[in-house]
Amino acid sequence: MSAITAGTFPAASHSWRGEIQATLKLAWPMILTNLAQTAMTATDVIVLGRLGPDSLAAGALGSNLYYLPLVAGMGLMLATQPMIATELGRRSTSVRDPRRTVRQGLWLAILVALPMWILLWQTEAIMNAMGQDPRLAAMAGQYMSTLQWGILPFFGFVVLRSFVSALERPGWALAVMVVAVIFNALANWALVFGHWGFPALGLEGSGLATALANTIMFVGLALVVSNHRKFRRYHLFGRFWRADWPRFRMLVVLGLPIGGLLAFEVGLFNGAALVMGLIDTPSLAAHAITIQIAAATFMVPLGLGQAATVRVGLAYGAGDREGVRRAGWTALSLGIGFMSLAALTMLLIPHHLIGIFLDSANPANAAVIPIAVSFLAFAALFQIVDGAQAVGAGMLRGLHDTKLPMIYAGFGYWVIGMPLGLFLAFPLGMRGNGIWLGLCVGLFVVAILLVSRWLRRDRFAHGAPVVGDGQPSILALH
Secondary structure, eight states, X not given: OGGGOOSOOOGGGGSHHHHHHHHHHXXXXXXXXXXXXXXXXHHHHHHHHHXXXXXXXXXXXXXXHHHHHHHHHHHHHHTHHHHHHHHHHHOTTOOHHHHHHHHHHHHHHHHHHHHHHHHHTTHHHHHHXXXXXXXXXXXXXXXXXXXXXXXHHHHHHHHHHHHHHHTTOXXXXXXXXXXXXXXXXXXXXXXHHTOTTOOOOTHXXXXXXXXXXXXXXXXXXXXXXXXXXXXXXXXXXXXXXXXXXXXXXXXXXXXXXXXXXXXXXXXXXXXXXXXXXXXXXXXXXXXXXXXXXXXXXXXXXXXXXXXXXXXXXXXXXXXXXXXXXXXXXXXXHHHHXXXXXXXXXXXXXXXXXXXXXXXXXXXXXXXXXXXXXXXXXXXXXXXXXXXXXXXXXXXXXXXXXXXXXXXXXXXXXXXXXXHXXXXXXXXXXXXXXXXXXXXXHHHHHHHHHHHHHHHHHHHHHHHOOBOTTSOBGGGGOO
């Protein structure tokens, strides 16, 4: 093993116990940061709900248009994480290469945000073209007129978060995120309803609050990386406008498939919600509750997948074949273990979980609760495979393997999952249960394909020669 080690990889990777400790230490701040991001979204929904059903509906319309390009763009920014991790694994004292990656990541953030601003500025026209209620379309346009300006700082935050995570210091991103969540709640209260001397801006106030919170996230983390002794030696913002087209192209090539995979997944669940609306209102309400519960548990394997990207990337950059193997299997085992417990919880106490969102004593909810219970049973079924695909994608990302995972996601979600769900829901009369069964099958297919890809790479790596830069040629497998 020592013969192929080209960098200084953390000692914890040389034992399974050490790898578990290192992965958990890295993952828990990432998990909490993901949950904090979810809390920010939940805050916006709660505030818009207090404005009334029309404002909530208009906000939902605008958000559906906003989040799909936002998530796809975020995938491009996430390419910085495996690149920086690999560079640091190859040479832990490297300063220039991580700095080049961060700078070009910020360039990419600017160039991606520009067309998104142009698109979202036309929100009202787009909603009208889709046949939405003109009044709601106009309200959605007002909401987006302020919310859209938060895209660029959010992308910048993702780049800087990837940097501190690759240096195994994700706690700073969590600290900044907590501040932003608190600010977002207070700013929503002040700007939407006109408290503390501010004008009551309604929907525009909520969008402005979130845009300002995103700006705080970026500025806060920029101050940390500029002043903290662990980060300031990288001088990330010096000579920022100097072009580095080779590094920029590397980011685009690696990041486009990541964005595509995320867009396929987010689009699947957005599409499922639209179909639920065609069935009936109780099914849509039950679906919304079940998705909220499933999204909360998903934050754990998502964070473990992000940690796997860093740990696998560090080992890959160091040329440590066994380190790559341990890092990947450790994260996958932890993710599946947690999601198994989550599935058991959903099966054993569904009414308690649903009770967090609905009052079972209220007769108005009588039609929703039994549907939500059945949906939650299907959510329990896909917990393990959902966790496996989230961590599996992160593991492969650490090896810079992103193209085939994107194809797998497109195939599993949109060739198998959604068509099967629609067939079960309508021709076979399973309604909402059919949609959820289709989701389960789609996630199962993607999980199997991703883990199979990892197994092939794992076997190949152990018999692979070492290429010139000290890395095992495991990226040669396509």
